[in-house]
Amino acid sequence: DAGVIQSPRHEVTEMGQEVTLRCKLISGHNSLFWYRQTMMRGLELLIYFNNNVPIDDSGMPEDRFSAKMPNASFSTLKIQPSEPRDSAVYFCASSSREGAYNEQFFGPGTRLTVL
Amino acid sequence: AQSVAQPEDQVNVAEGNPLTVKCTYSVSGNPYLFWYVQYPNRGLQFLLKYITGDNLVKGSYGFEAEFNKSQTSFHLKKPSALVSDSALYFCAVRDIFRGGYNKLIFGAGTRLAVHP
Numbered sequence: 512d513a514g515v516i517q518s519p520r521h522e523v524t525e526m527g528q529e530v531t532l533r534c535k536l537i538s539g540h541n542s543l544f545w546y547r548q549t550m551m552r553g554l555e556l557l558i559y560f561n562n563n564v565p566i567d568d569s570g571m572p573e574d575r576f577s578a579k580m581p582n583a584s585f586s587t588l589k590i591q592p593s594e595p596r597d598s599a600v601y602f603c604a605s606s607s608r609e610g611a612y613n614e615q616f617f618g619p620g621t622r623l624t625v626l
Numbered sequence: 627a628q629s630v631a632q633p634e635d636q637v638n639v640a641e642g643n644p645l646t647v648k649c650t651y652s653v654s655g656n657p658y659l660f661w662y663v664q665y666p667n668r669g670l671q672f673l674l675k676y677i678t679g680d681n682l683v684k685g686s687y688g689f690e691a692e693f694n695k696s697q698t699s700f701h702l703k704k705p706s707a708l709v710s711d712s713a714l715y716f717c718a719v720r721d722i723f724r725g726g727y728n729k730l731i732f733g734a735g736t737r738l739a740v741h742p
Contacts, residue, residue: 554732617669
């Protein structure tokens with residue numbers, strides 16, 4: 512299995528531009544998590560999907576951020592318009608089932624720099 | 627609310643010496659605890675978890691963790707450190723919320739530096 516796949520691995524953009532980050536889950540997994548990691552704030556959970564349905568989006572910073580899961584294996588995180596303070600590493604993670612024992616498998620991350 | 631604390635930002639240890647990375651937790655109910663490791667420019671990797679049973683949990687790469695209910699701790703340990711163990715280590719606890727769904731709450735992370 513290829514593991515969780517994220518693209519792009521690096522993104523440099525200018526303030527005000529739209530940014531779309533992509534994530535492909537491990538086959539058979541049905542839970543998807545988007546995280547953001549910065550030096551100042553550590554690892555933050557942005558949004559959590561289960562069976563394609565958003566369960567908890569309380570971590571989404573503001574309306575500029577949106578996430579979708581159009582099918583069982585793919586998700587996008589969009590920032591529009593982007594701001595310099597959005598610069599961070601964004602991870603997605605998937606797990607195999609909703610339950611007490613689930614481990615999360617992380618992708619390699621997308622390093623976003625907003626100038 | 628569930629939470630974990632990692633009291634040390636960084637731990638330094640000489641290669642071959644035992645290492646301990648500390649984690650304490652605060653939960654209502656039974657704790658489900660996890661350790662993850664992050665190598666440079668990589669995503670987090672699962673190391674081990676405690677759900678129930680033996681207080682000493684063995685995981686990947688020779689790591690183990692000891693669950694201590696009275697001290698509300700779940701410290702990560704390894705008998706003999708390797709330079710390749712140098713990484714960022716995260717403790718996490720399960721948090722159940724509405725509808726019975728659960729997610730992980732991560733600590734701030736502890737950077738482990740193993741010196742030759």
